[in-house]
Amino acid sequence: MMKNAFAILALCLAGAGVAADVPTPRWDLPGAGNPLLPGYFADPSIVRDRGRWYIFATIDPWGDDRLGLWQSDNGRDWTFSTPDWPTKQAATSPTSGDAKVWAPSVVQARDGRWWMYVSVGNEIWVGTAPSAGGPWRDANGGKPLVNKAFAPKYHMIDAEAFIDDDGQAYLYWGSGWNWTNGHCFVAKLKPDMIGFDGPVRDVTPANYFEGPFMVKANGRYYLTYSDGNTTKDTYKVRYAAGATPFGPFEEGVTSPILQTDAARQIVSPGHHAVFRSGGDPYILYHRQGLPFDPAGTEVKRQIAVDALRFAADGTIAKVEPTHTGGAVTGFAAARTRGLRWQASGTAGDPLHGPERAADDNYATLWKPLVGRPVTLVADLGKSRPVRGTRLRPEYATKPYRFRVEASRDGRRWTPLAADAVRTGSPIVVAHPTTTRWLRLVFADAADVGVFEWTID
Template identity: 60%
Template structure:
C-alpha cells in the first residue's frame, strides 16, 4: 500500500480542530473546494462539452500531473496524463523536484500545448486533445533549463494567446520565497521557438505564477506573492497596454489574501477562464485545518467569480463556490443514512464528514484497521455507490459487508486494492447496514450514495 497519506495524516492529526467560521467553511454542501483531494497550481481548459483541470499533486508534486475531467463542472473523474513524467522529462539540469505547475492552452494551429515545470525547469509538450496522448515537443530537452538565469527559479510557465493569434510565454519565480522575477517572450507559430528578446516585466510585489488576461484592450498580468507554506501567499495584479509590458501594479491589490476569520488561507497560483460571458478565477488555497508542519503543504482548488471594471479587478473568495453558466448547480448523488466508524484520527475528522458533501472535510481513521459504516434506516436495495478518497493517487484496500440487523454480516465484496476518484462500489440488493472495512486505514472525503 502507498503510505504517503498516512504520514501526512499522522502529522496533521496533532492539530486542534478549527473553529467554524460564520461563512460556513465546513458546512455541508459547500462547493469549494471544487475538486476532491489535495491539488495545486491549476490550469483549466474546455474542449467541446468537457472541462479539463490539470494540476500539481500535493504535497509538492509527483511523478505525473493530476488531470480532472467533467462534463457538468461538478462531478469530476481523476486520471494521470501519459506525459509528462519525471522519468521521461528529466535533463542533467533538472534538479530533484517533481512534476508541477502546468499551463495548457489551445494554439493557433488547433493543437493543445502544455508548458510544465519538471524539476526546476520548464518543458513543453503537445497533444491533439486535452486528454492526450501527450508527447514531448522539444526533442527531449527542456524549453527553459534550470540554469537559464542563474540565481532565479525557472518555473511556473504560462502561455497566453492574444486575439491576433500571437502567443506569448510568461514564467519565473525566486529562490527561498524571495527575489521572484517575471519574464515574457513571444513564441513563433510552432509554439516552441522564442521570437525576439525576452523581457523582464517583474511588478513590485511578484514571486511566481504569472497569468495573462486581456479585457477591454487592457492586459492584466496576475501573479502570486508571499509564501504558500505560511499565511502570506496572495494573488495580485498589474495592468499594461501591451502583453510585453510594462505593467503597473494597482493600488487595490491583493485580489485574494488570507482571511483567517473566514478560514481562507494563502490563496493564489491561479488560472482565469470565461463561461457565458462571465469571468472566473480557479486557484488553490490551504486545506483545512491550516496547520503547517515543516515543509508539508496540502492545498485544494477553489473557483470564484472575477469581475472587471476598467483597469480594476475584483474577486471574493467563498466556500459556496461560483455559479458557472452552463454547468450544474451542485454535485450529483445524495448522502443517505447515518455514518459511524470504528474511530477517527481526531474530532475534526469524524465519520459524518464522509457524508456532508463538502470536500474540505474528511473521515480520517486512526492508523491500522478501521471501518466506516452506513445505516440506511430501513431495509432496502441500494444502487452503485462511490468513494472519494482524499488521495486519489494512493492505493487503498477494503472489503464490503452488509447486514439486515447490524449483528449478522455477509460479505459483499472481498478485499481489493483500488485507487483513483471516484472508486465505484457494487449495488446491494437488500440491506440496512453497509460497512467498508479498511485493513490499513483510510482517509475518505465522501461516500456518495445514488439519488433515489
C-alpha cells in the same frame, strides 16, 4: 463536537499569526461547493474541449512524478486520472533539478492542437496533444524549452501561455529562491508553439514572486501573479496592468485582489488561472486545506473557484473567496448525490468523524484514529436497492485496500465486494443488492481518509 472543532481551527490560525477572535467558521457545513475537487492539488490550469472541462494540477504534497488531471461534463462531478506525459522520468535532462512535476499551463493554439507548458526539475517542458484529454506527448525532442541554467539566480518554473486576440502566443514564467526575489520573464512564441520568436524579456512588476497569468480585458493586459509563501498565511494574488503583452506593467490600486481572510477561514490563496464560462470571468486557485498547519510541515492545498470582476475604471475588483463555490455559469448547481445515509464506525478526532464522509463537502473528511479493523458504516434508514459505491479517498494516487459488506440487521454482515487494492477518485465499486446497512472495511488503518462515500 462542533465547538471543539472550531477551537482547534482557531488555534491553528492564531499560531500562524492570524487573529483567533474570528466569526463562527462556515467551512465545514454540508454541501459546500469549495473546494471544487476532493483532494490536495495546486497550481491549476482549466480548459474546455468538446463539451468537457479539464483541470490540470500539481499533485500535493509538493508534486508527484506525474501530473493530476480532472475531467467533468458538468463542472461539479470530477474524475481523476494521470496523463501519460509529463512524468518525472520522461521530462528529465542533464541539467534538471530534483523538483517534481509542477504547475501545468494548457492552451489551444490557432492550429487547433493543444499545448502544455509544465515545470519538471526546475525546468520548463512543452508537450502537445490532439485534444485536451490527450494523448499527451513531448514536443521538443526530449529537451526542456527553458533549462535550469537559463537564469541561475531565479527559479525556471510556473510557465503560463497566453494567446492574444490575433492568435499570437506568449510564454510567461519565473519565480525566486527561498521565497524571495521572484522575476517574471516573457517571450513571444513562434507559430510552432515551441521556439521563441525574439528575445526573452524581464517584465517583473512590483511585489511579484511567481505564478504569472496573463489576462486581456477591455483592451488592457493584466499580468496577474502570486507573492508571499504558499506554506504560510502570506500567499496572495496581485495584478499589474499594461498596454501591451510586454508591459510595462504598473500594479493596480486594488492589488492584492485575493489573500488570507481569517474571518472566512481562507488561508494563502494563490497560483491561479482565470477562465470564462458563458462570457463571465472566474478565478480558479489553490488555498491551504483546513485545518491549516501553521508549522508548514505538510503542504495540503485544495482547488477553489470564485467569481472575478473587471471594473469599469480599469481595475480588478477584490475577489470574495467563498466556501459555497462561485456560481459558475455552465456548471451544475451542485454535485450529484447518491442515497442519503447516517454514518458510524471507527472514530476520528473532533474534525474527522465518520459523518464527514457523508456531508458532501470536500474540505472535510473522515480520518479514523489508529485501530484495526477500520470500518465506516452507512445506515440507509430502511432496506432499499443499491447498485454500488463511489469513494473519494483522501489521496487519489494512493492505493487503499478495502472490502464492502452488507447487513439487513446491522449485526450479521455479508461480503459484497472482495478485499482488494483500489486507487482513483472516485473509486467505483459495483455491488448490487438490497440492504439497509453497508460497511467499508479497510485492511490497514495507516493513512485511511475518505472525503465522501457516495452510495448509488
